[in-house]
Amino acid sequence: MKSLSSHIIEKLVINKDFKIDKYNPDELNGDNEILYNSQDYDNEDDNSVAWEDCDEIIMSINKEYDYFLMTRFKSLRNSKDLEKDLYGYSPCQESNDIHDLINIDPITKSQGLEIRLTGGHIEIDAINSGSRATYYIYALSHKAYDDISAWFEGGDEEVESLDFLFKPGSILEITQK
Numbered sequence: 001m002k003s004l005s006s007h008i009i010e011k012l013v014i015n016k017d018f019k020i021d022k023y024n025p026d027e028l029n030g031d032n033e034i035l036y037n038s039q040d041y042d043n044e045d046d047n048s049v050a051w052e053d054c055d056e057i058i059m060s061i062n063k064e065y066d067y068f069l070m071t072r073f074k075s076l077r078n079s080k081d082l083e084k085d086l087y088g089y090s091p092c093q094e095s096n097d098i099h100d101l102i103n104i105d106p107i108t109k110s111q112g113l114e115i116r117l118t119g120g121h122i123e124i125d126a127i128n129s130g131s132r133a134t135y136y137i138y139a140l141s142h143k144a145y146d147d148i149s150a151w152f153e154g155g156d157e158e159v160e161s162l163d164f165l166f167k168p169g170s171i172l173e174i175t176q177k
Helices: 004-014 044-064 106-111 142-153 162-166
Strands: 032-037 067-072 086-091 113-118 121-128 131-140
Touching: 032 044, 044 113, 067 142, 086 142, 131 142, 142 162
Parallel strands: none
Antiparallel strands: 032 113, 067 086, 067 131, 113 121, 121 131
């Protein structure tokens, strides 16, 4: 009869390549809420009211978090090349407006725009002149913002890659208050 420890060791050897990957910056919570969809409204007044409601939520998120990161086309988790997929990062303390990062123009809004709060981050599907892009906005911790600034400025030799974005605590969960 085998002892318990030998069973455990056998399981570890058999499953040595199996990795438990618990931290996923794209799924920090189970939320999935559409904040705005320009295709849902036939008349301009209803569309304007819905946009103002969404804008109010975005501005409350802007007040709650200090730093943001945006990727285009691919989420953090699905990106194969973070440096290429990063679209921008913003210290909202300086600009005091998340719109500087989002930069939604009226043409995009009228042609097709959907804004969602999904998994603890914001997703924006935008259709503009027939092209389509999805933008992902994440809230950054102060440390993660310092590290990403150092990475792009090239001054800090301790930041060798963007892998710190996948460490727990780097990406903060965005929630609607």
